[in-house]
Amino acid sequence: MKLSQIAKIIGAEFNGQDMTINSLNTLKDASSDEISFVANSKYVKDIASSNAAAIICDEKTKEFVSTSSVALVVAHPYWQMAVLSEYFAKDAEDFDAPAPKIDESSIVSAKAHIANGATVGKNCTILAGCYVGSGAVIGDNTTLYPNVVIYRDCKIGSDCIIHAGTVIGSDGFGFASNQNGEHKKIYHIGNVVIEDDVEIGSNTSIDRAVFGSTLIKKGTRLDNLIQVAHNCEIGEYSVAAAQSGFAGSSKVGRSSVFGAQSGVAGHLEVAPFNTFAARSGVTKTIKESGKVFAGFPLMDHRAWLKLQGKIAKLLK
Amino acid sequence: MKLSQIAKIIGAEFNGQDMTINSLNTLKDASSDEISFVANSKYVKDIASSNAAAIICDEKTKEFVSTSSVALVVAHPYWQMAVLSEYFAKDAEDFDAPAPKIDESSIVSAKAHIANGATVGKNCTILAGCYVGSGAVIGDNTTLYPNVVIYRDCKIGSDCIIHAGTVIGSDGFGFASNQNGEHKKIYHIGNVVIEDDVEIGSNTSIDRAVFGSTLIKKGTRLDNLIQVAHNCEIGEYSVAAAQSGFAGSSKVGRSSVFGAQSGVAGHLEVAPFNTFAARSGVTKTIKESGKVFAGFPLMDHRAWLKLQGKIAKLLK
Amino acid sequence: MKLSQIAKIIGAEFNGQDMTINSLNTLKDASSDEISFVANSKYVKDIASSNAAAIICDEKTKEFVSTSSVALVVAHPYWQMAVLSEYFAKDAEDFDAPAPKIDESSIVSAKAHIANGATVGKNCTILAGCYVGSGAVIGDNTTLYPNVVIYRDCKIGSDCIIHAGTVIGSDGFGFASNQNGEHKKIYHIGNVVIEDDVEIGSNTSIDRAVFGSTLIKKGTRLDNLIQVAHNCEIGEYSVAAAQSGFAGSSKVGRSSVFGAQSGVAGHLEVAPFNTFAARSGVTKTIKESGKVFAGFPLMDHRAWLKLQGKIAKLLK
Numbered sequence: 001m002k003l004s005q006i007a008k009i010i011g012a013e014f015n016g017q018d019m020t021i022n023s024l025n026t027l028k029d030a031s032s033d034e035i036s037f038v039a040n041s042k043y044v045k046d047i048a049s050s051n052a053a054a055i056i057c058d059e060k061t062k063e064f065v066s067t068s069s070v071a072l073v074v075a076h077p078y079w080q081m082a083v084l085s086e087y088f089a090k091d092a093e094d095f096d097a098p099a100p101k102i103d104e105s106s107i108v109s110a111k112a113h114i115a116n117g118a119t120v121g122k123n124c125t126i127l128a129g130c131y132v133g134s135g136a137v138i139g140d141n142t143t144l145y146p147n148v149v150i151y152r153d154c155k156i157g158s159d160c161i162i163h164a165g166t167v168i169g170s171d172g173f174g175f176a177s178n179q180n181g182e183h184k185k186i187y188h189i190g191n192v193v194i195e196d197d198v199e200i201g202s203n204t205s206i207d208r209a210v211f212g213s214t215l216i217k218k219g220t221r222l223d224n225l226i227q228v229a230h231n232c233e234i235g236e237y238s239v240a241a242a243q244s245g246f247a248g249s250s251k252v253g254r255s256s257v258f259g260a261q262s263g264v265a266g267h268l269e270v271a272p273f274n275t276f277a278a279r280s281g282v283t284k285t286i287k288e289s290g291k292v293f294a295g296f297p298l299m300d301h302r303a304w305l306k307l308q309g310k311i312a313k314l315l316k
Numbered sequence: 317m318k319l320s321q322i323a324k325i326i327g328a329e330f331n332g333q334d335m336t337i338n339s340l341n342t343l344k345d346a347s348s349d350e351i352s353f354v355a356n357s358k359y360v361k362d363i364a365s366s367n368a369a370a371i372i373c374d375e376k377t378k379e380f381v382s383t384s385s386v387a388l389v390v391a392h393p394y395w396q397m398a399v400l401s402e403y404f405a406k407d408a409e410d411f412d413a414p415a416p417k418i419d420e421s422s423i424v425s426a427k428a429h430i431a432n433g434a435t436v437g438k439n440c441t442i443l444a445g446c447y448v449g450s451g452a453v454i455g456d457n458t459t460l461y462p463n464v465v466i467y468r469d470c471k472i473g474s475d476c477i478i479h480a481g482t483v484i485g486s487d488g489f490g491f492a493s494n495q496n497g498e499h500k501k502i503y504h505i506g507n508v509v510i511e512d513d514v515e516i517g518s519n520t521s522i523d524r525a526v527f528g529s530t531l532i533k534k535g536t537r538l539d540n541l542i543q544v545a546h547n548c549e550i551g552e553y554s555v556a557a558a559q560s561g562f563a564g565s566s567k568v569g570r571s572s573v574f575g576a577q578s579g580v581a582g583h584l585e586v587a588p589f590n591t592f593a594a595r596s597g598v599t600k601t602i603k604e605s606g607k608v609f610a611g612f613p614l615m616d617h618r619a620w621l622k623l624q625g626k627i628a629k630l631l632k
Numbered sequence: 633m634k635l636s637q638i639a640k641i642i643g644a645e646f647n648g649q650d651m652t653i654n655s656l657n658t659l660k661d662a663s664s665d666e667i668s669f670v671a672n673s674k675y676v677k678d679i680a681s682s683n684a685a686a687i688i689c690d691e692k693t694k695e696f697v698s699t700s701s702v703a704l705v706v707a708h709p710y711w712q713m714a715v716l717s718e719y720f721a722k723d724a725e726d727f728d729a730p731a732p733k734i735d736e737s738s739i740v741s742a743k744a745h746i747a748n749g750a751t752v753g754k755n756c757t758i759l760a761g762c763y764v765g766s767g768a769v770i771g772d773n774t775t776l777y778p779n780v781v782i783y784r785d786c787k788i789g790s791d792c793i794i795h796a797g798t799v800i801g802s803d804g805f806g807f808a809s810n811q812n813g814e815h816k817k818i819y820h821i822g823n824v825v826i827e828d829d830v831e832i833g834s835n836t837s838i839d840r841a842v843f844g845s846t847l848i849k850k851g852t853r854l855d856n857l858i859q860v861a862h863n864c865e866i867g868e869y870s871v872a873a874a875q876s877g878f879a880g881s882s883k884v885g886r887s888s889v890f891g892a893q894s895g896v897a898g899h900l901e902v903a904p905f906n907t908f909a910a911r912s913g914v915t916k917t918i919k920e921s922g923k924v925f926a927g928f929p930l931m932d933h934r935a936w937l938k939l940q941g942k943i944a945k946l947l948k
Contacts, residue, residue: 092441092459093441095423109745111743111745113427113443113444113445125724127724127725127745127763128745128763129445129745129763129779131443131444131445131480145724145783145802146763146781147445147463147481147781149462149463149480151461161803163799163802163803164783164799164802165463165779165781165797165799165837167463167480167481167518167519167540170480170518170540171515171517173537173539173557175515180553181570182535183535183555185477185515199807201805201837201839202781202799202802202839203519203541203797203799203835203837203857204519205517205540205558207517207540219813219815221805223859224799224802224805224839225519225541225835225877227539227540227541227558227559229558237809237812237813237814239815241805241879242805242861242877243859243875243877243895245541245558247557247558247576260877260879261577261877263559263577263594265594278879278913279895279913281594296595297624299631307627311939314939314942315931315939408759408775408777409757411739427743429741429743429760429761429778445761445779447759447761447778447779447796465777465779465796465834467777467796481779481797483779483797486777486795486833486834487795487831489853489874491853493869497851497868497887498851498869499851499869499871501793501831519797519835520835521833521834521835521874523833523834523856541857543857543874543875543892559875561857561874561875561892561893563873563874563892577893579910581910597910612911615947622947623943623946623947626946
């Protein structure tokens with residue numbers, strides 16, 4: 001897409017030399033053929049080092065844009081980024097892609113749908129009602145139980161088991177909002193990557209990244225009815241019990257253990273080798289390792305037990 | 317169905333002039349060809365103004381039934397209403413309805429099932445494994461990702477996006493119970509109406525109304541794994557994050573924001589323009605607007621922060 | 633499978649008379665053609681009375697194995713049991729089983745998949761996208777709404793209704809872990825049994841037992857998005873509202889009532905006829921009946937109300 005077209009779509013002035021823009025990305029990850037945006041003062045510091053060809057900004061932030069990037073000035077950069085995201089989003093399925101590549105050693109039900117452009121490795125079992133989208137890749141020896149949905153461009157490793165009804169790659173819960181309270185969808189250009197030897201229970205939802213990848217690292221075990229939001233990263237050999245949830249962009253270290261119905265708030269980091277009791281709610285970045293936590297807000301598990309003792313006393 | 321037959325089914329005495337009864341409804345909404353019931357003293361006040369042709373009541377409440385309605389007296393009106401609901405319920409799918417109407421501009425996967433009697437508007441995309449029931453209507457420009465289920469008679473607006481595995485229109489969780497602890501299903505005669513420009517995440521469940529409609533108003537955004545029970549109403553431009561739940565007949569005003577894993581109890585109202593932190597539990601009707609709440613039971617968000625401070629002190 | 637082969641697989645020494653082992657089971661339930669294991673000191677007491685042909689044990693527990701069973705000594709019995717479980721697990725679907733038996737009075741969508749070896753009773757309705765696995769049995773008059781998945785060998789009673797997207801029989805969340813933090817899947821050899829007159833909402837997950845059966849007794853009502861883990865037992869006429877969860881091996885008595893978003897921890901028992909408010913978290917065995925509980929940790933509902941009063945006072 002031409003930069004001049006983009007400027008027109010988002011209502012920005014642009015008189016410079018035109019160029020082709022191939023995608024939308026964060027300031028940090030954008031390459032020189034991509035456009036980015038700054039919509040939050042927190043990210044102003046990333047402008048100078050960004051390789052983005054152009055940056056959507058407002059009157060206040062335009063001064064930080066270096067001469068190597070084009071500044072496209074609009075009143076509401078986040079809203080305009082959302083508007084623009086639709087233009088870089090792919091169709092839900094690419095019906096015109098080449099026929100899917102399915103290794104002949106794999107068993108794929110005639111009632112599953114492997115979209116054009118998808119790839120299925122060796123010795124896989126894909127049961128009825130499964131959907132594997134365009135550009136999606138399934139590794140070797142992986143089993144998809146009935147009605148699993150893998151959205152387009154998501155990658156599933158080898159030796160994985162995904163149980164029935166689980167959805168990998170649905171759009172993250174992201175939108176810009178205006179003064180009238182209306183919401184403009186942010187199309188999610190990223191994907192989900194599930195590494196090798198991961199087992200995921202039934203009716204779990206893992207959203208695709210807005211840019212980049214939502215990542216489930218090797219050896220991890222996720223139970224049923226779990227929410228993994230866009231851009232999360234779950235470390236190797238981690239374990240999360242049923243109905244737990246991970247909010248957007250949370251990063252969880254390896255060998256983490258989450259009890260049932262626990263939750264992790266967005267945009268925080270959890271150091272590896274910690275255990276969280278059922279119903280824990282992680283609300284802050286955790287830098288220590290090897291500990292057991294409980295409660296919401298989160299506290300040391302012993303403190304939580306002490307608190308329950310105090311509460312029992314209070315009631316007497 | 318003849319009123320005399322109904323009397324026989326529910327074991328009530330009836331000697332009056334027979335008539336045709338076309339449906340079952342609440343006292344408030346019943347029209348003159350419908351039967352209603354009174355099973356809770358809270359609704360006795362609605363008897364006098366009801367247009368219902370007949371009212372299932374017990375010995376205590378029959379005196380309130382005006383002469384314009386027939387009183388069908390039974391020992392357990394709620395149980396008998398449940399018994400009767402089955403007779404007014406439609407089959408899960410109407411195989412004999414006319415072939416579905418699908419606008420030729422829409423893309424519908426050969427592996428989706430559009431039931432007889434369904435209607436699909438213009439420029440829709442309906443991917444593999446989707447189910448659109450008899451009498452269901454999908455507006456224009458709407459996308460259903462794989463394995464979305466729209467039960468019969470539900471209405472989806474235009475410009476909607478529904479992600480994989482989401483179920484719209486399953487029966488609400490309603491039944492009468494007797495002294496032996498047995499439960500009699502209340503067949504849900506109502507539907508779900510999703511207005512325009514609504515996006516719903518993956519593996520979310522929205523139940524149909526027992527009578528009338530469960531309503532999701534325009535511009536609303538629901539995340540993954542959300543429960544919306546029968547007869548709920550979610551106001552325009554509202555936002556609910558993953559794993560939140562709305563119990564039966566709760567009514568939420570416009571531009572409400574619900575954090576992840578929050579919950580709203582049944583039969584209450586939430587004024588518009590309020591924000592509820594993650595894990596909030598709304599247990600009472602909220603009449604104020606523009607506030608931020610947290611906790612369970614619910615309190616002002618600042619009070620909740622203060623409480624956490626007190627708890628921290630208690631632990632020292 | 634020959635016992636000598638098993639010894640080789642798990643790395644145990646075995647010089648005795650060889651025999652055929654037909655399955656893997658608990659110490660308590662193993663019959664004389666099955667192998668069992670002891671991996672937790674809690675179960676040492678079950679060794680003496682076990683009928684198992686062989687028992688996987690370690691150096692410390694081997695002395696308790698009676699002369700009627702073969703002791704297979706390994707360093708990590710739980711890990712080796714997990715390794716072995718794969719050999720006794722059946723394929724996800726048995727494509728070579730005889731064609732399914734479907735009573736001619738039942739309606740089965742051409743877009744449903746009834747696997748070879750499955751049985752469907754009389755007057756059932758099975759809508760599009762449903763999956764009924766090999767060896768699974770569906771009773772009479774049962775309705776499966778679209779995209780319901782019944783894994784192999786699970787039994788669904790008569791007069792049941794299962795709503796869309798619900799998964800019955802996915803593998804429980806079980807695995808052995810080693811010192812490197814890696815997890816070895818325990819293949820779940822058991823099944824799920826749903827008795828008669830049970831209604832289950834949409835997008836609910838009920839896991840199969842590791843050995844034996846996860847059991848939902850007659851007349852029970854489960855709402856949407858509920859988690860029932862492996863080896864749970866839910867008593868007759870019980871009721872659980874949306875988003876509640878039952879952890880592994882919990883046993884709930886008849887006529888229990890669970891509010892929305894409540895939870896029951898694993899390996900405990902709940903006496904019959906109790907009610908649990910929304911968000912309750914049951915963390916201990918409950919021996920009393922006829923009570924109302926609330927809170928997490930759980931307390932008497934009146935105590936919970938009193939606690940909220942104290943908290944309100946604390947804030948003033």
